Amino acid sequence: MGRSMEEDPLTLAMSPPPNETPEERQAREAREAEAQRISDEIDEQIRKEKEARRKKKRPVKVLLLGQSESGKTATLKNFQLTYSKREFAEERDSWRAVIQLNLVRNVNAILDALTQEMSASSVSTPVSPNDSDDDSIDDHTHIATVPKAAPAKAGPKLKFGEKHRVLKLRLSPLQRIQKELEKRLGAGSLEPDSTDVTSAAPFELPASRKRALQEFSINSNNGWKSALLRTVRPARPESDQTKKKDTEDEITEVIASCREDMKAIWEDPVVRELLNRRKARIEDSPGFFLNDAERVAVRSYQPTDDDVIRARLRTLGVQEYRFVFDHGRTVGQTWHMFDVGGTRSSRAAWYPYFDDVDAIIFLAPISCFDEKLAEDRHVNRLEDSYLLWRSVCSTKLLSRTQIILFLNKCDLLQAKLMRGVRIRDHVPSFGERRNDLPTATRYFQQHFKEISRQFSPVPRPFYVHLTSVIDIKSTAATLGAVEESILRDHLRRADLM
Numbered sequence: 001m002g003r004s005m006e007e008d009p010l011t012l013a014m015s016p017p018p019n020e021t022p023e024e025r026q027a028r029e030a031r032e033a034e035a036q037r038i039s040d041e042i043d044e045q046i047r048k049e050k051e052a053r054r055k056k057k058r059p060v061k062v063l064l065l066g067q068s069e070s071g072k073t074a075t076l077k078n079f080q081l082t083y084s085k086r087e088f089a090e091e092r093d094s095w096r097a098v099i100q101l102n103l104v105r106n107v108n109a110i111l112d113a114l115t116q117e118m119s120a121s122s123v124s125t126p127v128s129p130n131d132s133d134d135d136s137i138d139d140h141t142h143i144a145t146v147p148k149a150a151p152a153k154a155g156p157k158l159k160f161g162e163k164h165r166v167l168k169l170r171l172s173p174l175q176r177i178q179k180e181l182e183k184r185l186g187a188g189s190l191e192p193d194s195t196d197v198t199s200a201a202p203f204e205l206p207a208s209r210k211r212a213l214q215e216f217s218i219n220s221n222n223g224w225k226s227a228l229l230r231t232v233r234p235a236r237p238e239s240d241q242t243k244k245k246d247t248e249d250e251i252t253e254v255i256a257s258c259r260e261d262m263k264a265i266w267e268d269p270v271v272r273e274l275l276n277r278r279k280a281r282i283e284d285s286p287g288f289f290l291n292d293a294e295r296v297a298v299r300s301y302q303p304t305d306d307d308v309i310r311a312r313l314r315t316l317g318v319q320e321y322r323f324v325f326d327h328g329r330t331v332g333q334t335w336h337m338f339d340v341g342g343t344r345s346s347r348a349a350w351y352p353y354f355d356d357v358d359a360i361i362f363l364a365p366i367s368c369f370d371e372k373l374a375e376d377r378h379v380n381r382l383e384d385s386y387l388l389w390r391s392v393c394s395t396k397l398l399s400r401t402q403i404i405l406f407l408n409k410c411d412l413l414q415a416k417l418m419r420g421v422r423i424r425d426h427v428p429s430f431g432e433r434r435n436d437l438p439t440a441t442r443y444f445q446q447h448f449k450e451i452s453r454q455f456s457p458v459p460r461p462f463y464v465h466l467t468s469v470i471d472i473k474s475t476a477a478t479l480g481a482v483e484e485s486i487l488r489d490h491l492r493r494a495d496l497m
């Protein structure tokens with residue numbers, strides 16, 4: 001038999017005494033109101049403390065690793081664009097000079113090739129059609145950054161005419177403009193073509209050796225950006241500012257005045273044939289903007305999101321970025337991201353940043369199976385990525401760190417395979433497998449997975465994404481998954497602390 005509500009002990013205890021006078025009732029209600037106020041105050045206090053704890057929460061620390069030109073900075077820019085729009089917008093202006101330099105370099109590389117070829121054809125040096133053993137041919141040197149003296153091979157003599165002489169003359173001011181821009185952008189604007197470092201992972205060496213190999217001081221902050229961002233950091237005297245503005249205007253002016261000639265030289269069939277014969281695939285090189293000359297070489301040029309992601313400037317030292325995510329699962333959470341220089345000489349500086357890091361995003365450009373490192377022309381880029389991956393996986397300090405692998409530049413890999421470049425000619429172990437994108441990515445992925453399995457001090461999950469980080473939309477989706485997985489680990493660590 002169930003009891004009626006009136007008999008419930010709790011209800012009985014809380015109900016007013018049966019013969020309560022109006023005064024007693026008033027006093028009781030005042031007491032109850034006071035108790036409620038205190039209880040609410042306590043709840044509010046707890047809520048505030050929780051909030052303060054949340055705010056004080058450790059930032060998520062992420063390190064971007066990988067060889068030079070692997071796409072670390074491009075990935076960082078994607079993070080900014082997806083999660084911290086304000087920051088990205090603030091930096092947009094400073095990328096203008098970088099894109100201008102990239103474009104001017106594209107043109108100057110063509111001019112160099114043209115000059116060499118025109119002078120060679122005027123003395124008409126015979127070239128053997130079978131002489132195909134040149135370095136710049138089989139490893140697709142980036143002509144945009146490292147113009148090479150590789151005379152065009154075979155075929156009928158190229159017909160240079162008055163048009164080419166005029167174009168050369170009219171575009172010649174761009175040489176001075178390139179120097180000017182390089183001066184403004186600093187050492188990062190030059191790609192090193194040699195290094196003393198023969199190890200893929202100099203951060204594994206003893207401290208004294210590491211110091212000797214370090215390219216420059218670590219944690220250099222964004223020097224070139226602050227120097228260019230007059231509006232954001234007006235630190236210099238007025239006259240300096242004005243002078244800089246004048247040079248900037250003059251640079252833009254010269255570039256704009258060369259616009260039509262830039263387009264003409266790039267579209268010229270003889271020049272195209274010359275580049276083809278040299279196998280200089282300038283259009284695949286980092287920082288290629290000649291197809292955008294119409295839009296970029298104007299006085300009022302404003303870089304688009306796409307332009308910023310595709311701009312190429314080498315990272316010096318270790319650059320630290322802090323931003324609070326403006327949306328997504330971790331809205332309000334502070335993230336510290338470290339973007340490092342990837343040349344062999346820069347890697348010794350990485351080690352101090354391994355401590356206490358939540359996650360590493362490791363970039364391996366898999367289109368590079370037939371290319372050599374810019375800083376050491378004896379080393380195959382894919383081989384270097386394998387060695388570097390192996391060292392990172394085996395580093396004890398990182399044994400509990402989540403490592404996420406981006407097999408990057410899939411777009412360029414796809415294009416290369418479509419052109420008929422055969423992987424097995426450069427990677428013998430690829431054997432008779434099909435020379436297509438799914439087979440190639442599966443094969444490379446398997447190789448990286450096996451290295452991680454063999455060399456990680458304790459077993460770790462293998463997280464991998466196939467990426468083309470210049471594709472903003474697909475990268476945003478990848479970063480969403482990355483954010484989830486890093487956060488999951490981050491919270492687990494916080495619980496343990």
Ligand SMILES: Nc1nc2c(ncn2[C@@H]2O[C@H](COP(=O)(O)OP(=O)(O)OP(=O)(O)O)[C@@H](O)[C@H]2O)c(=O)[nH]1
Nearest residue numbers: 069070071072073074286310312315342409468469
């Ligand atoms: N086509 C294509 N280009 C890419 C891709 N990822 C990066 N790039 C371009 O390659 C160039 C090099 O990329 P960065 O991000 O500067 O390379 P990094 O790893 O930061 O290089 P360092 O700073 O020298 O260590 C840039 O011009 C990028 O826009 C990709 O997936 N596809």
Ligand SMILES: [Mg+2]
Nearest residue numbers: 072073314315
């Ligand atoms: Mg970089």
